[in-house]
Amino acid sequence: MDITSLGGNLLGTIPLGDIVLYLTPFHLFMFAVVLIFTFLIAISRTETQVEAEFGTLKENKVSIGLAEFKVRRFLAIICGLATAGAMITGDLFNLTLFIALIGIVNVGIVSAVKQVDVLDAAYQYGIMAMISSLPLFGGASIILAATGTLSLFVISGLVATPMMIFGAILLLIGVAGETGIAPFFATKAEMFRTPGSPFLLIIHLSSLMVIIRVIEVLLIIVT
Amino acid sequence: MVTLVPEVVPAITASLYLPALYVAILIGFIGLTGIAIQKRDIHILILTDLVGLAMLIVVAAVGTDLAEALILPGLVVELAEIMAISEILISREMRKAENSVPKDRTITEKPSVFPLPLSLDMEIMKTAPNFIALVMILFGAFLTGFTGGAVAGGGILFYMMCKKARGLPVFVVEGIGAISGISWCLWIVGFVLFFLAPQYWLLSLFMAACGLVLKVASKLGLIGSILTEEYRRE
Numbered sequence: 001m002d003i004t005s006l007g008g009n010l011l012g013t014i015p016l017g018d019i020v021l022y023l024t025p026f027h028l029f030m031f032a033v034v035l036i037f038t039f040l041i042a043i044s045r046t047e048t049q050v051e052a053e054f055g056t057l058k059e060n061k062v063s064i065g066l067a068e069f070k071v072r073r074f075l076a077i078i079c080g081l082a083t084a085g086a087m088i089t090g091d092l093f094n095l096t097l098f099i100a101l102i103g104i105v106n107v108g109i110v111s112a113v114k115q116v117d118v119l120d121a122a123y124q125y126g127i128m129a130m131i132s133s134l135p136l137f138g139g140a141s142i143i144l145a146a147t148g149t150l151s152l153f154v155i156s157g158l159v160a161t162p163m164m165i166f167g168a169i170l171l172l173i174g175v176a177g178e179t180g181i182a183p184f185f186a187t188k189a190e191m192f193r194t195p196g197s198p199f200l201l202i203i204h205l206s207s208l209m210v211i212i213r214v215i216e217v218l219l220i221i222v223t
Numbered sequence: 224m225v226t227l228v229p230e231v232v233p234a235i236t237a238s239l240y241l242p243a244l245y246v247a248i249l250i251g252f253i254g255l256t257g258i259a260i261q262k263r264d265i266h267i268l269i270l271t272d273l274v275g276l277a278m279l280i281v282v283a284a285v286g287t288d289l290a291e292a293l294i295l296p297g298l299v300v301e302l303a304e305i306m307a308i309s310e311i312l313i314s315r316e317m318r319k320a321e322n323s324v325p326k327d328r329t330i331t332e333k334p335s336v337f338p339l340p341l342s343l344d345m346e347i348m349k350t351a352p353n354f355i356a357l358v359m360i361l362f363g364a365f366l367t368g369f370t371g372g373a374v375a376g377g378g379i380l381f382y383m384m385c386k387k388a389r390g391l392p393v394f395v396v397e398g399i400g401a402i403s404g405i406s407w408c409l410w411i412v413g414f415v416l417f418f419l420a421p422q423y424w425l426l427s428l429f430m431a432a433c434g435l436v437l438k439v440a441s442k443l444g445l446i447g448s449i450l451t452e453e454y455r456r457e
Binding site: 100104116126131133145 | 264310
């Protein structure tokens with residue numbers, strides 16, 4: 001599909017040799033949203049989590065130390081920046097790498113928790129993220145083999161071949177596993193019990209934004 | 224229309240793409256089957272790495288410069304993920320061991336991995352560490368580039384593990400870090416010079432290669448100097 005019908009008017013291109021990056025209002029809007037959210041996370045100080053207790057009207061406060069909090073906030077900022085990068089890149093290769101980075105950092109955000117259940121869930125999610133790097137990178141490299149380029153600007157002008165569609169399907173599976181959306185969400189659900197709410201919001205937000213962007217990319221490749 | 228395969232590539236090389244792809248998919252399938260069968264966490268982790276290797280085969284099958292540029296990040300992602308997950312596994316097992324019931328009761332759930340201090344007791348580590356480290360560093364300097372740095376760094380790492388370098392003073396660690404940083408700058412400057420002044424390509428090539436070899440070697444050495452504290456803890 002033509003990129004201008006998906007993302008609005010073409011604001012400009014950044015030619016970097018073979019790889020041509022391009023800017024549309026859609027990408028810039030998503031980029032700005034993610035950056036604003038990352039900034040909010042960077043300045044927020046919510047290290048306490050309030051849990052409702054089952055069976056009573058009381059509530060349970062769980063808080064974490066400042067050192068652990070700092071590390072996790074740093075990882076959350078990295079996750080936000082990676083998401084912002086995935087929003088604006090016009091290169092399949094960079095998109096793949098940013099998504100892989102989001103997968104690793106999501107594991108890292110919850111890895112310092114002192115609860116066995118949460119660590120268990122993080123382990124399962126990490127295994128899923130590692131397995132799904134096969135379809136993720138495999139899909140990108142199959143599209144590279146089928147078209148000879150990784151630039152979405154160039155790919156949008158090509159007619160889709162069965163191999164490109166196969167690569168796009170693999171890419172979708174890889175992104176689904178890496179960001180933990182619908183079929184793999186069960187691996188991630190337990191991770192949300194960890195204290196420190198803004199970090200969990202960035203996990204949610206990154207998977208949401210990335211899936212919107214990836215659907216756009218898949219439409220560019222397939223149609 | 225883009226021509227996918229250039230004229231200079233022989234037909235047999237181009238025809239190898241599909242077999243490589245099938246092999247990779249087969250390896251991935253075998254790995255996933257293994258993961259489905261295995262029940263111990265550590266085995267699942269190792270089999271997951273097998274699936275990651277299948278990913279590298281898929282990327283490597285393309286065989287162009289762009290694919291080569293994809294392989295290295297893919298490898299790094301794979302390494303980072305396996306290190307992160309194994310750390311999670313270890314920390315979970317330690318926490319389980321802390322929270323477990325006392326020994327006189329029946330232990331219902333055994334920990335999957337035991338985090339033990341690593342004690343290496345090999346003959347070669349007492350008799351020939353100097354020689355092997357020297358050979359590896361010299362060979363690394365001869366190779367230059369990323370590979371050479373890795374070989375030389377491996378030599379430094381091996382020497383530090385053999386010689387029980389314990390309690391290194393802070394300025395040594397910081398000095399190794401400084402070498403790493405400065406050689407990183409050398410590498411970057413070499414690359415920039417490539418684009419700005421292509422006629423000095425030999426100079427920039429050597430700057431980049433030497434910067435990279437120093438950087439990787441010192442980084443591995445740095446890891447060694449930090450890790451020896453952990454390794455020697457009995």
